[in-house]
Amino acid sequence: MISMLSSSQMQQLVSNWLRMLLETMEVEDWISRHSPNAQSPVSVPTLFAYPAQSNMTGRRLPLDWCRKLRVCNIYSLLDAASLVSTSPLDLSDADSAPDFTVLSFYKIFGFPDLGALIVRKGAHNIFDKRKYFGGGTVGMVTSLEDQWHAKKSTSVHDQLEDGTLPFHGIIALHSALDVHERLYGSMENISRHTGSLAKVLYDSMAAKRHANGTVVCEMYKHKDSSFDERTTQGPIVSFNLRNSDGEWVGKSEVEKLAAVKNIQIRSGTLCNPGGMAYHLCLKTEEMKRNYNAGQRCGDDNDIIDGKPTGGLRVSLGAMSSIRDINRFLDFIDEFYVDKSNANTVLTPQGVMQSKRGPQPSSFYVDKLCVYPIKSCGAFIVPDGKQWEVKPEGLAWDREWCLMHQGTGLALNQKRYPRMALIRPVIDLDNGILQISRWMPGADDNPLKLPLSDQYVDISTAELCENSMKKSSTVCGDRVPVQIYSSPVVSAFFSEFLGVPCTLARFPANSSLRYSKHQQRSYLPETPSPFHSMPGAFPQPNLASQVHKNPIRLSNESPMLLVSRSSVNKLNETIKSYGKSTTKGTRAVAADVFRANIIVAENPALAPSSRNGDSNGSATGSISTPPTLLTEHPYVEDTWRGFRVGSHKFDVLGSCQRCQMVCVDQFTAVRSEEPFSTLAKTRKVDGKVTFGRH
Numbered sequence: 001m002i003s004m005l006s007s008s009q010m011q012q013l014v015s016n017w018l019r020m021l022l023e024t025m026e027v028e029d030w031i032s033r034h035s036p037n038a039q040s041p042v043s044v045p046t047l048f049a050y051p052a053q054s055n056m057t058g059r060r061l062p063l064d065w066c067r068k069l070r071v072c073n074i075y076s077l078l079d080a081a082s083l084v085s086t087s088p089l090d091l092s093d094a095d096s097a098p099d100f101t102v103l104s105f106y107k108i109f110g111f112p113d114l115g116a117l118i119v120r121k122g123a124h125n126i127f128d129k130r131k132y133f134g135g136g137t138v139g140m141v142t143s144l145e146d147q148w149h150a151k152k153s154t155s156v157h158d159q160l161e162d163g164t165l166p167f168h169g170i171i172a173l174h175s176a177l178d179v180h181e182r183l184y185g186s187m188e189n190i191s192r193h194t195g196s197l198a199k200v201l202y203d204s205m206a207a208k209r210h211a212n213g214t215v216v217c218e219m220y221k222h223k224d225s226s227f228d229e230r231t232t233q234g235p236i237v238s239f240n241l242r243n244s245d246g247e248w249v250g251k252s253e254v255e256k257l258a259a260v261k262n263i264q265i266r267s268g269t270l271c272n273p274g275g276m277a278y279h280l281c282l283k284t285e286e287m288k289r290n291y292n293a294g295q296r297c298g299d300d301n302d303i304i305d306g307k308p309t310g311g312l313r314v315s316l317g318a319m320s321s322i323r324d325i326n327r328f329l330d331f332i333d334e335f336y337v338d339k340s341n342a343n344t345v346l347t348p349q350g351v352m353q354s355k356r357g358p359q360p361s362s363f364y365v366d367k368l369c370v371y372p373i374k375s376c377g378a379f380i381v382p383d384g385k386q387w388e389v390k391p392e393g394l395a396w397d398r399e400w401c402l403m404h405q406g407t408g409l410a411l412n413q414k415r416y417p418r419m420a421l422i423r424p425v426i427d428l429d430n431g432i433l434q435i436s437r438w439m440p441g442a443d444d445n446p447l448k449l450p451l452s453d454q455y456v457d458i459s460t461a462e463l464c465e466n467s468m469k470k471s472s473t474v475c476g477d478r479v480p481v482q483i484y485s486s487p488v489v490s491a492f493f494s495e496f497l498g499v500p501c502t503l504a505r506f507p508a509n510s511s512l513r514y515s516k517h518q519q520r521s522y523l524p525e526t527p528s529p530f531h532s533m534p535g536a537f538p539q540p541n542l543a544s545q546v547h548k549n550p551i552r553l554s555n556e557s558p559m560l561l562v563s564r565s566s567v568n569k570l571n572e573t574i575k576s577y578g579k580s581t582t583k584g585t586r587a588v589a590a591d592v593f594r595a596n597i598i599v600a601e602n603p604a605l606a607p608s609s610r611n612g613d614s615n616g617s618a619t620g621s622i623s624t625p626p627t628l629l630t631e632h633p634y635v636e637d638t639w640r641g642f643r644v645g646s647h648k649f650d651v652l653g654s655c656q657r658c659q660m661v662c663v664d665q666f667t668a669v670r671s672e673e674p675f676s677t678l679a680k681t682r683k684v685d686g687k688v689t690f691g692r693h
Contacts (some may be wrong), residue, residue: 058236099123112169134162194235223453242339250302366600393558557693562595569633
């Protein structure tokens with residue numbers, strides 16, 4: 001509601017307007033109270049704006065409101081962008097048409113990215129008092145003495161189209177209209193098609209139940225709309241998911257997994273904060289409190305204080321098919337419908353309990369990996385090579401990153417998988433960081449940069465004299481970095497990745513960031529029967545010993561550990577789900593998890609086969625014949641810490657995973673695994689986990 005009113009009148013109208021968005025009868029009542037013969041006729045120019053179709057739920061509002069508003073001398077603005085993407089809109093009757101209609105051709109065709117404002121001729125005089133003007137809308141302008149201009153009077157659109165028109169897009173629009181008509185016939189055909197698909201999808205989702213009878217999909221639809229009636233409901237389905245315990249499933253986790261399965265859905269508040277707050281029963285003070293607690297638009301704060309912060313939406317279009325519907329329903333069945341009455345809990349497999357207390361471990365460090373450049377390839381520490389361990393992690397780990405030259409954001413493999421083929425090597429003997437772009441059969445000239453932060457001239461890069469300091473965004477944090485501004489360095493990475501970027505370094509003298517885990521764990525802090533497992537030691541009283549753990553450019557913590565035994569078990573699980581014969585579901589390598597420490601175990605060195613040396617070292621001697629010949633996958637989930645020689649490491653928590661683990665680190669090819677299987681078998685509190693921080 002926009003009008004020339006006093007502040008008190010405006011507050012009252014805004015209050016009414018907020019309720020109007022929710023209840024149709026209140027709108028009808030408001031219109032009747034402002035008719036010419038009513039007690040409160042409108043005496044000032046007033047604009048009533050409303051959407052023809054909700055972009056959140058697909059609810060369609062009455063189009064005849066525009067005619068009723070005109071009787072009340074109220075201008076009407078109809079937002080038809082969502083409606084006309086799949087439905088016709090008849091504006092042939094000028095008496096009942098909106099005064100102003102806005103729509104998006106982009107939402108209909110996908111290209112060109114144009115919008116339109118349709119003005120009813122009888123309403124154009126409202127623009128006579130328009131103060132702003134741009135190039136192309138005036139006949140004359142004076143600026144030296146009197147500030148005066150004369151508007152063009154040939155047509156309304158000549159007065160409103162400021163600046164140069166997007167003529168290429170306008171030309172392309174003709175082709176879009178022709179192709180659309182040739183493919184689908186008419187918007188009425190599309191409306192019938194998408195409406196029938198939406199009904200199948202909604203009914204199927206609303207009927208889904210877990211084995212214990214609890215609802216799977218919490219559907220968001222207005223009580224006045226029905227998928228049986230296209231005048232009240234469009235082809236949009238909004239929802240959230242619940243597990244068999246009735247707990248909410250995080251929206252961002254669903255979107256991530258859907259993306260892995262090549263299913264595109266929308267998550268968040270859906271650019272409709274009012275509608276989302278209404279359906280989620282979120283009060284204003286709750287939303288402000290969530291904001292103060294760190295929630296931001298587009299982040300992964302899915303559930304706060306037991307309530308979801310957003311939802312999920314499926315929008316159907318002209319090209320949607322029943323196959324798409326069935327595929328999405330199968331996706332929900334596969335990952336989110338609990339078909340057994342027993343709840344699945346995260347437990348280590350084949351773990352022996354020892355009654356003799358902590359014993360030497362059968363685990364050993366199989367590989368040390370350093371990732372000098374964040375999200376690029378690993379440098380494997382050579383066997384027998386000593387490597388420094390610092391409070392912030394392994395030396396040289398995540399000390400550099402690639403920064404987008406336009407946005408200042410740190411690049412990652414989720415968006416640029418070819419980063420996996422950028423292979424850095426730490427040459428300590430020569431003090432050089434050597435970077436290669438790995439491509440089969442390619443003769444690539446590596447980039448060589450000094451490890452020292454005491455910059456000296458290098459002829460191949462010239463970055464030392466030209467470096468400058470700037471800040472970059474890493475995992476939501478603003479981080480001061482030092483930019484290598486040499487064109488040689490920038491071109492080396494930009495040409496390979498196809499995005500304008502350059503190398504940046506975390507300055508040696510800068511304040512360190514801190515781990516986001518801060519002793520947080522995704523496992524319940526209850527006594528575990530596996531505390532006596534090899535290499536583990538009892539959990540201290542965390543309430544009194546929480547401390548900050550420094551990190552450089554890593555996302556979560558100083559270091560990450562992964563067990564080969566767990567990777568082996570995961571590959572067995574992938575195979576057991578019957579996916580090993582399909583494209584992209586071969587066994588995954590431990591490298592996809594990008595751990596700093598990869599541990600393996602020798603099953604022959606079982607705890608029951610050795611003397612009770614309880615120093616927790618990573619190696620030990622065999623004193624009796626082995627009696628246990630099985631691995632211990634996922635036993636690291638129970639560890640509170642471990643030792644490697646004289647080094648003691650505290651476990652901060654489990655590593656939350658995303659679809660980046662689906663990028664093959666040797667080919668940069670994406671696949672569904674292992675995230676698809678992890679989402680079924682390694683979910684704790686709605687988070688997919690693998691490995692330990």
